[in-house]
Amino acid sequence: MNLTLDRERFVSTMKAQAEIGGTDGGGLHRLTLSDDDKEIRDWFAEQMDAEGLETRVDTFGNMFGRRAGTDPDAKPVMVGSHLDSQPYGGIYDGALGVIAALEFVRTLNDEGIETTHPIEVVNWTNEEGSRFQPAMQGSGVWAGVLDIEAEYAKTDADGAVFEDELERIGYKGDEPCEPPEAYEAYFELHVEQGPYLEENEKEVGVVTGVVGFTWGAITFYGDADHSGPTPMHYRKDALVAAADVITQIRRIPSTLGDRTVGTTGYMDVKPNSINIIPDEVTFTWGFRDPEEEIIEEARSRVLQEAEWAAEREGIEWEFEDRMRVSPVHFADRTVDAVQTAADDLGYDSMRIFSGAGHDASYMDRICDTAMVFAVSENGKSHNEDEYTSWDDCYTAAQTIANAALTIAQGDGREDGE
8 A cells, every 4th residue: 555645735844944044036045054954953843743753863963753663673764864955055955855754754643554663754964065064964974984073173164163053053962973773774855956857757766876976175376476567478377277177177077987077166266356366276176976986087187187287387286185975876675665666656767876965875884775856857956946846746755755664664674684
């Protein structure tokens, strides 16, 4: 028997969350540990309390709500995502997964359905990595990949310290930021943030894994001088070197793989005056691919390009690795649970590899993991034009709820269990 979520309530709840930090352009500006983040967290805590969930907040601000199972020895099945947003991002990214998890629990309560395994709803802290870097910070600390003290010390562009802001909004909890026990499975729903489902006219995506990626920054140190009297052959222009490398960041992916992408999303030029030759430029690289070897090759190539550019311009340079996540291939049994749910519900699905990083990347280290993608219109995300129809949101929510229920009822176990 398929579980049927309350579509009207689900959509209404999605609209309610979008009002907290909503923008005039119909998007969402709800940055990690901001006042709006506190408000959405308070709201989410109220929703969990209303469903009788046993709630807890860990020392990094990750929020959990547990619905008991019938077997006291059964491992929990976790479902969720994140409630923080990009600067002037969309209303679906992250929040859709949390609201779907909440509606899943509501429906179980409405129908009086008991599960063998406990169900645990989660809101991860700072998945986006916009205000504080790196991304997927809360799940990374929880999974033991990131050091909590190092992450506490991170600062935003204005110098605000992560730990101070966490305490300011009242979400530095008492629970240790680590798994309190073994987990059975983790399921995460997200908008695709890409064009593949729409291009292939599919209703829902069965995610088989998540790309790995490398983030870093390069700084060139030239000589500031007057842009008028200084002859061209006297110049040591940090921005010229940076421009050469940034062009290569765009070109490198086409020489590596069909799914390789590369981006420079940030640049800081000093002194940033129209009549002064730039003497210091910092910019970022970001490469993603499903294969570990290609990611390493992309990183190696961009650093080689930086060395050559510095030599041509006669300047110094340095680099900083900011984040490194390996590709993840999800377990067959959880992926199969998602595929079976989509098939049983009559949805036209396709298997797809995620081109964006998600908390599921770190959760895969803890337990069997899978994801569901909802269709993204025009592949837009991380801006106010992000759009997924309510029909597509509901289709994806139905799929993840039924997949999670399969595992929570004790089906889809590993061999020998």
